[in-house]
Amino acid sequence: MTTPYRSEIRLPLDDPAAQRDVIALGYRREGIARGAGPERQDMSVWARLADDPEGPAPRVLPDLPGGELTDGVVRVRPLRPEDLEGWYQLRSLPEVVATSVPPEAPPRAEVERLFAYAEGRWLAGEAAAMSIVDARSGSFAGQIALYYFQPHHREGMLGYGVLPAFRGRGYARRAVELVTRWAFNEVRLRRVVAGTAADNIGSQKTLQRAGFEVEARQIGMLPAPGGGRIDSVLYVRRRL
Numbered sequence: 367m368t369t370p371y372r373s374e375i376r377l378p379l380d381d382p383a384a385q386r387d388v389i390a391l392g393y394r395r396e397g398i399a400r401g402a403g404p405e406r407q408d409m410s411v412w413a414r415l416a417d418d419p420e421g422p423a424p425r426v427l428p429d430l431p432g433g434e435l436t437d438g439v440v441r442v443r444p445l446r447p448e449d450l451e452g453w454y455q456l457r458s459l460p461e462v463v464a465t466s467v468p469p470e471a472p473p474r475a476e477v478e479r480l481f482a483y484a485e486g487r488w489l490a491g492e493a494a495a496m497s498i499v500d501a502r503s504g505s506f507a508g509q510i511a512l513y514y515f516q517p518h519h520r521e522g523m524l525g526y527g528v529l530p531a532f533r534g535r536g537y538a539r540r541a542v543e544l545v546t547r548w549a550f551n552e553v554r555l556r557r558v559v560a561g562t563a564a565d566n567i568g569s570q571k572t573l574q575r576a577g578f579e580v581e582a583r584q585i586g587m588l589p590a591p592g593g594g595r596i597d598s599v600l601y602v603r604r605r606l
Contacts, residue, residue: 378407382485399411426514465566468589520555520556542572
């Protein structure tokens with residue numbers, strides 16, 4: 367009997383434990399099969415070829431060392447269910463909505479899906495979504511994510527936000543520094559970029575204090591609330 371050249375497994379997007387199991391067996395994610403699961407749910411597609419190397423499949427975005435990043439003032443760690451309320455509150459703030467893409471407050475069901483799929487997206491190498499936590503109290507302070515859109519260029523993009531109660535205390539800068547260091551040292555990126563609305567001076571100062579520099583002004587890059595487009599300022603930090 368001939369051994370099949372290709373073996374495929376389909377898994378629910380919200381089952382990261384099973385996804386970790388198939389990664390350990392050498393399977394790599396190929397994409398998403400829309401409506402292919404029970405009740406027409408989307409499924410992640412994992413495959414292994416007969417001539418693939420033995421051992422676990424390589425991870426583009428590794429787990430955080432020790433499960434989190436910290437400088438003693440803030441902790442950055444993967445999303446947890448107890449972070450959902452704070453995350454939803456943050457993303458619903460008018461000033462955050464105005465600089466979001468699209469500039470709309472997310473429905474709660476969308477936020478719940480984001481949390482359910484977050485670890486799977488991390489395992490797939492798409493995005494590492496994390497919470498910013500006050501190290502002393504353990505309170506949710508904000509969110510930060512590294513999006514890996516340019517694997518061939520070894521470039522990732524940061525997005526972040528902090529609740530009003532924690533602003534003005536350097537929490538965003540600290541989180542940006544921690545995640546950028548992880549991106550360079552563990553993910554082995556060459557460039558980390560972040561874009562801000564042209565009038566978002568606070569976010570620009572955060573990036574400058576974290577060692578980023580202006581690379582370009584992107585004309586009409588962002589959709590504006592109520593229609594139209596606004597400019598974005600692109601910041602970059604390079605691994606030297």
